Amino acid sequence: MQARVHVQWGVKIPLRDGIHLSATLYRSPAHCDPKPAIFTLTPYIGQTFHDQAMYFASHGYPFLTVDVRGRGDSEGAFRPFIQEAQDGQDVVEWLAQQAYCNGRVAMWGGSYGGYNQWSVAKLLPPHLATIVPVAAPYLAVDVWMRNNICYPYLVRWLTLVTGRASQDKIFWNDEAFWAEKFRLFFESGAPFKTLDSALGNPSATFKEWISHPQQGDYWDQFNPRPEDYSKITVPILTITGIYDSDQPGALMHYRRHVQNAPHAPHYLVIGPWHHAGTRVPQRRFAGTEVGDAGMLDLQRLHLEWYAWTMSSGPKPSFLRAPVAYYVMGAERWRYAGTLDAITAESKPLYLSSRGVASRIDGSGELISEVGNGAEDEYLYDPRHLGCAPLEASLTDPLCLRPTFPTENLRDQTRVYAMEGNQLVYHSAPFDSDVEISGFFKLTAWIAIDQPDTDFGVSVYEIDDRGSSLLLTFDCMRARYREDLRREVLVSVSKPLRYEFERFTFVSRLVMKGSRLRLVIGPLNSIHFQKNYNSGGVVADESIEDARTVKVKLFHDSAHPSALYVPLGQPEFAGPETSRLPEVL
Incomplete structure (x- = not known):
């Protein structure tokens, strides 16, 4: 089925300020009539999500992988996190007008792609039908500091997204390289503010972030405010993991939304996963092993969610209650009405x-x-x-x-x-x-x-x-x-x-x-x-x-x-x- 997906590279999406984002469009010729469309907005270069795009397109949903402003072939300058709300809103409304879309638009993505969904949703695009934020960080809660204690990891991440091309090999595949770099800096006793230069990548973004060492107005601008959450009424499926490094952020978004919009449809899944496992569950990670029930087909869950919220399909059978959580050791799922009720x-x-x-x-x-x-x-x-x-x-x-x-x-x-x-x-x-x-x-x-x-x-x-x-x-x-x-x-x-x-x-x-x-x-x-x-x-x-x-x-x-x-x-x-x- 996936072989019949048509791929169109270099789709240009106009934004309100004249900038164009670059996207790759995946469509199935077998589904010719207008359908709900899905997109992901990513700084990691769209080809990273080729497999996911092929999956959803082969199941009838036009899917676009969109490079954020200043990354890949998209025009403009990249400013991490701050630009995605308005740009994403423009993508939603542009996509809703395309001949292959029936006017209903959803978002997909984890980590940065999960954050983007909350950023876009807070602006209430009229044609945004649902979001599924996976492992979504909440800035200053789990990115780039926790409880106001910074992570050296942030310089490693900034190296990944420096320039327009992907730096994925040095970022993902050389753990020993980074560990040794962090060790040498740690042992040097140098001020933390020099970390970017010491690692070979002087960064204005790094310097800006560390000049705001505590939660406050600066960091608040990145995240939805209570009044923003209160207006988000589209169906939401939040996914995180027990060992997800962005679990604190994902649950902060969840708590603040259900607190400020208590009647909005919002489901939560907490699985036996680390950060990457919130996209593709892994049997073994970090010295532990997950039982059969924990190997949930998350792509299938997404597909069923989109069908339910945008195509009048049945509710996903897995979502028996608003909160699903996995009990490790027992290796089974349990359910609750709220996070606190667990x-x-x-x-x-x-x-x-x-x-x-x-x-x-x-x-x-x-x-x-x-x-x-x-x-x-x-x-x-x-x-x-x-x-x-x-x-x-x-x-x-x-x-x-x-x-x-x-x-x-x-x-x-x-x-x-x-x-x-x-x-x-x-x-x-x-x-x-x-x-x-x-x-x-x-x-x-x-x-x-x-x-x-x-x-x-x-x-x-x-x-x-x-x-x-x-x-x-x-x-x-x-x-x-x-x-x-x-x-x-x-x-x-x-x-x-x-x-x-x-x-x-x-x-x-x-x-x-x-x-x-x-x-x-x-x-x-x-x-x-x-x-x-x-x-x-x-x-x-x-x-x-x-x-x-x-x-x-x-x-x-x-x-x-x-x-x-x-x-x-x-x-x-x-x-x-x-x-x-x-x-x-």
């Missing part, structure tokens, strides 16, 4: 120790009652190279960066290498199987003796054989402990309350005999911007500004530090199962 209860496990939580064996504990005893502490010297050589050696083409602090979900090498310079707490073994589904939260009472520092917090499952699986991760820069839009340097030595509330979503059936491991430590990694703890402008600081910080974590009755575990909803089989078992 979690039945957040159960607190209180941190406790005898002052020796810096060790993995004989660590601190996670217990059901408020902890007591001496506080725990570690020292962090930013001049220490930490695990830089180790991280550079653990390269993986299916890496999870930048959202997760590892490239292998089951590897414990970094945790053990950091022993003595972090705090570790373990729960008792679970006395029965339990589904953990939702968002962890950590309340920690912490004192530091410097104006600022960065924390990384990871939660792992440790099974009864000692094998480890990273479940979720969060991070925080101390100066933003109160508000990501306002910095407040630490000026007191007493313990302050830190709320880690931005963990990634996880859903997993944890088996009897397994336990949880909580690790709290410095964010001293080649994959994150280094904070030298002095309280200055982080991008301007170098190793010359470095200060050693002493971190103390308290867990007594006056300072009840606790990890809140999201327990999944029970599956009722009758009245006798109407309450949660006491498993933690």
Whole structure:
């Protein structure tokens, strides 16, 4: 069937300012009458999505791969993210007028292509019938920083989209090259603001972005505002993954839309996938393996969605409820009415120790009652190279960066290498199987003796054989402990309350005999911007500004530090199962 698709290169799409975008049009001669049309707007050169275009065209939908302004054969200058809204709106309205289109237009795409869909939808093009944003980032939430902590990865991405031609080979296929580049820069102690030049690609975009180090008006211009979300009423299907590096952004868009447009049709799918797997699910990635049910045919789901929303087809049978989520370990799908309804209860496990939580064996504990005893502490010297050589050696083409602090979900090498310079707490073994589904939260009472520092917090499952699986991760820069839009340097030595509330979503059936491991430590990694703890402008600081910080974590009755575990909803089989078992 795909052999009968007609391909037309060099289609020119006029924009309101006289610029023309270049597109490739895919059509099936077997479907001659006007049909709903689909397009993707991409900076990655349209040929990247040839296979997807052939698939949809062979099923009767005219499909266009459109190079964004300034990339490929499109005219104009490329400015990442800022130009796509109006340009995409113009593409929608132009496409609706073509003879092969019946006036109904949809968008397709993941990552940058998912972001574009939200950007276009906020302008309410009259002929936009539906969007399917996949792994859609939300700028300043997961791109190009998380919780106001920048990623060196952004320079790598800017190299991919520099100029008009594709730089895909150096970007996608040479993980070791980039790891070594990041390691050398990390070890140099140079200011973060020089990273682009150090990597050989001086970038005005990089300099502009790092000059806005916190969430605020600058970053707000890239994302829909509440009033924009409230007006978007077209059907939406959001797709993300448990280990998708853009999961925080995808779920931010989802939450803000359903909050501001509660009656708009919006479905959410959270699968057992990493970033690339949200387009094509992969059986194995990052040291873990996905069951048969997780290998969902996402192209088929898209096709059924477009048929339902634009061609009077039946509702996709997979979408049994507004939210579908995959329970890893159980290897099956479950459903809920809302994202929050996935979690039945957040159960607190209180941190406790005898002052020796810096060790993995004989660590601190996670217990059901408020902890007591001496506080725990570690020292962090930013001049220490930490695990830089180790991280550079653990390269993986299916890496999870930048959202997760590892490239292998089951590897414990970094945790053990950091022993003595972090705090570790373990729960008792679970006395029965339990589904953990939702968002962890950590309340920690912490004192530091410097104006600022960065924390990384990871939660792992440790099974009864000692094998480890990273479940979720969060991070925080101390100066933003109160508000990501306002910095407040630490000026007191007493313990302050830190709320880690931005963990990634996880859903997993944890088996009897397994336990949880909580690790709290410095964010001293080649994959994150280094904070030298002095309280200055982080991008301007170098190793010359470095200060050693002493971190103390308290867990007594006056300072009840606790990890809140999201327990999944029970599956009722009758009245006798109407309450949660006491498993933690």
